[in-house]
Amino acid sequence: MTLGPSPHHILTVTVENKPGVLSRVAGLFSRRAFNIVSLAVSPTDDERFSRMTIVVDAESAPLEQVVKQLNKLIPVIKITEVSPAEGVERELMLVIVKAAAETRGQVTELTAIFEAKIVDVGYDAMTIMVVGEPEKLDAFSDLVKPFGIVELQRTGRIALPKLARESTRLRSVKTARA
Amino acid sequence: MKLTGAQALIKSLEMEQVEVMFGLPGGAILPVYDPLIDSSIRHILVRHEQGAGHMASGYAHATGRPGVAMVTSGPAATNIVTPLCDAYMDSIPIVVITGQVAYSVIGTDAFQEADTVGITMPVTKHNWLISDAQDIPRVVREAFHVATTGRPGPVLIDLPKDVANAPMEWYWPEKVDMPGYKPNVKGHPRQIKDAAKLINEARQPVIYAGGGIMLANASNELRALAELTGIPAVTTLMGRGALPDEHPLCLGMPGMHGNFTAVTAMQKADLLITLGARFDDRVTGKVSEFAKDAKVIHVDIDPAELGKVRFADVPIVGDLRTVIEEMIKALKSERSKQDPPDLAPWLATIHDWQERYPLKYRQEEGGPLKPQFVIESLRDNTPDDCILVAGVGQHQMWASQLWKFKLPNTWVNSGGLGTMGYAVPAAVGAKVGRPDRMVWAIDGDGCFQMTAQELVTAASERIPVKIAILNNAYLGMVRQWQELFYEERYSEVYLSPDLPDYVKWAEAMGCVGMRVDTADDVVATIEKANEIDDRPVVIDFRTDWREKVYPMVAAGSSNDDIILGPEFGEGGR
Numbered sequence A: 001m002t003l004g005p006s007p008h009h010i011l012t013v014t015v016e017n018k019p020g021v022l023s024r025v026a027g028l029f030s031r032r033a034f035n036i037v038s039l040a041v042s043p044t045d046d047e048r049f050s051r052m053t054i055v056v057d058a059e060s061a062p063l064e065q066v067v068k069q070l071n072k073l074i075p076v077i078k079i080t081e082v083s084p085a086e087g088v089e090r091e092l093m094l095v096i097v098k099a100a101a102e103t104r105g106q107v108t109e110l111t112a113i114f115e116a117k118i119v120d121v122g123y124d125a126m127t128i129m130v131v132g133e134p135e136k137l138d139a140f141s142d143l144v145k146p147f148g149i150v151e152l153q154r155t156g157r158i159a160l161p162k163l164a165r166e167s168t169r170l171r172s173v174k175t176a177r178a
Numbered sequence B: 001m002k003l004t005g006a007q008a009l010i011k012s013l014e015m016e017q018v019e020v021m022f023g024l025p026g027g028a029i030l031p032v033y034d035p036l037i038d039s040s041i042r043h044i045l046v047r048h049e050q051g052a053g054h055m056a057s058g059y060a061h062a063t064g065r066p067g068v069a070m071v072t073s074g075p076a077a078t079n080i081v082t083p084l085c086d087a088y089m090d091s092i093p094i095v096v097i098t099g100q101v102a103y104s105v106i107g108t109d110a111f112q113e114a115d116t117v118g119i120t121m122p123v124t125k126h127n128w129l130i131s132d133a134q135d136i137p138r139v140v141r142e143a144f145h146v147a148t149t150g151r152p153g154p155v156l157i158d159l160p161k162d163v164a165n166a167p168m169e170w171y172w173p174e175k176v177d178m179p180g181y182k183p184n185v186k187g188h189p190r191q192i193k194d195a196a197k198l199i200n201e202a203r204q205p206v207i208y209a210g211g212g213i214m215l216a217n218a219s220n221e222l223r224a225l226a227e228l229t230g231i232p233a234v235t236t237l238m239g240r241g242a243l244p245d246e247h248p249l250c251l252g253m254p255g256m257h258g259n260f261t262a263v264t265a266m267q268k269a270d271l272l273i274t275l276g277a278r279f280d281d282r283v284t285g286k287v288s289e290f291a292k293d294a295k296v297i298h299v300d301i302d303p304a305e306l307g308k309v310r311f312a313d314v315p316i317v318g319d320l321r322t323v324i325e326e327m328i329k330a331l332k333s334e335r336s337k338q339d340p341p342d343l344a345p346w347l348a349t350i351h352d353w354q355e356r357y358p359l360k361y362r363q364e365e366g367g368p369l370k371p372q373f374v375i376e377s378l379r380d381n382t383p384d385d386c387i388l389v390a391g392v393g394q395h396q397m398w399a400s401q402l403w404k405f406k407l408p409n410t411w412v413n414s415g416g417l418g419t420m421g422y423a424v425p426a427a428v429g430a431k432v433g434r435p436d437r438m439v440w441a442i443d444g445d446g447c448f449q450m451t452a453q454e455l456v457t458a459a460s461e462r463i464p465v466k467i468a469i470l471n472n473a474y475l476g477m478v479r480q481w482q483e484l485f486y487e488e489r490y491s492e493v494y495l496s497p498d499l500p501d502y503v504k505w506a507e508a509m510g511c512v513g514m515r516v517d518t519a520d521d522v523v524a525t526i527e528k529a530n531e532i533d534d535r536p537v538v539i540d541f542r543t544d545w546r547e548k549v550y551p552m553v554a555a556g557s558s559n560d561d562i563i564l565g566p567e568f569g570e571g572g573r
């Protein structure tokens, strides 16, 4: 899976923290044939709400329809579009890489170059944590692949708009709803 | 005041002014059926839960108020999924209450457990699983609010048995507090002004009026708009009756089986004033070929409809009644500054089409009984405010084409989902809501067999609906497609004219049953049926199975390629 340059939209969606909300959102996407590239859900500082960061495949649907249909879900409180060019996107990856004595040095070196972190070590493998833009995670997993990837997990990206210096294009797209 | 959850539910329904509900009890909903005995709410015991849902929908269609249905868990809940989906597609406000197994055993595959909220999520505007009896009044209040405001639609409340039995302290919420639900009713003034400008410049405009007109109660405003501007209007399958058919500006039904003039006026229009309609594929035909030269004004209370299928040059989110009123004001001011173009040439073209390409069929003396003749006879021998209900198929299309609707909310049919079996229960619901009105259903023989048992409900509750079965012995609409598009290879469409015997069946269900084979007997039999007011009537009209619905635009074709039918000779293609 490459999350890199493929056209995508990022939506941060504030939803009521109630049972079933995730399935309402996920169900809407499949029902309307919109493709989700990644989805991350987290609590917010207000316990009544959760935040979803949804990356939508831009080719599967016009963003406007996605947003309008999402808006109709009653537990959806607010939708913000973060334009990929004007947002800060981060993702976390945990990867177990084979690292027997003879290759361990090379894997460690790569880890250092990527400013990643070794979080667990076994006899012939290491667990490495990489944080960064999705493209960086792609690059790291490509580079360690020859050593042998035992297991890999990614969180899906989260995103916030870049802070205003000249102009911010944080576009609040919560429009009228029905 | 301490109540049980079940008592609170019934009391909440009373607070919502519910007068009648349609339902059938069972294990999980038992606690609620007990306080129902002491309630002012009339309960109508259906014979199948699908009937309860469609009755609620027919009631809502005829009255404009939300219909209510209540059923038990598991199989009863799944039986009501079709009416929910039907109401969802047509934006009909119904409130469905389902029993659920005890909250404490949810997830254990308990007896008659079904994930009702999960199953109905895609076919409801919203649904609720209640976990605490204290929430019941709030949820009922929210459910009615959601069902009836914004773009109306079905909602469902799933009530576990232990929650229904649990004690709660009664209250009634004065207002609803739903931060994620705020329908926008007032159209944007700038957009309305832009719309008025476009309208005032158009040379070939058409008003495209849909079911939203009925839902917004905006038929007077629609009429005022048409009369002020002299712009003709088509009324869609869901919008029939929005403007009276006999109004000189009403062009009738567009779409796959619409009349030539309505279809072609839209195709040739330079402006479509879209009011509460949604560019359904049955209206547009091939979208890329649809009304290519038209600019589009699109008014809808659901923002997601704007631009969903067709780009709107002027999109307006808002309640139709308010928006049309504002639009009329803006138009008046626009017209005081600049005269609109003369629409006479456009209207002359339209009148010419109307004369050259009317709806046509021939009832031959002594020949087989034509379904269209039955419908016209019914139309001409029923009161102006008669409510007409239809099933789904050829009979539905003929009914919509040929009826002259005089009032809004007198046409009840399943448009978006096309649910066979809709007519009988929907007619029962409509008659319950409007006992002062005559209610006729035009049904197909195939459709009738799907839900006829609700005539037992009607007979036992003394609900005198009248059913005209256009018995062509076929799943006629499917037969028509097989004839036209599958080289007359008929596959599984024959039903038989006399199996079942509809007259005996009607009598067995406590109705009056009659049969008509010839054109000569049609009117006399209709008159006889009109006299009966103490029980339902079923008439088995044996109609010509060869008859097909025309005009027709083949699925996926351009509306330019409308087929007029054999009555127009070789030029009929």
Ligand SMILES: Cc1ncc(C[n+]2csc(CCOP(=O)(O)OP(=O)(O)O)c2C)c(N)n1
Pocket: B391, B392, B393, B394, B395, B396, B418, B419, B420, B421, B443, B444, B445, B446, B447, B448, B470, B472, B474, B475, B476, B477, B478
């Ligand atoms: C529940 C359901 N099943 C199947 C269909 C597909 N279908 C559409 S029209 C039709 C035939 C209806 O037959 P009938 O009620 O006899 O009406 P006719 O077309 O003959 O007037 C069928 C099978 C449907 N619309 N709904």
Ligand SMILES: [Mg+2]
Pocket: B444, B445, B446, B470, B471, B472, B473, B474, B475, B476
């Ligand atoms: Mg038939």
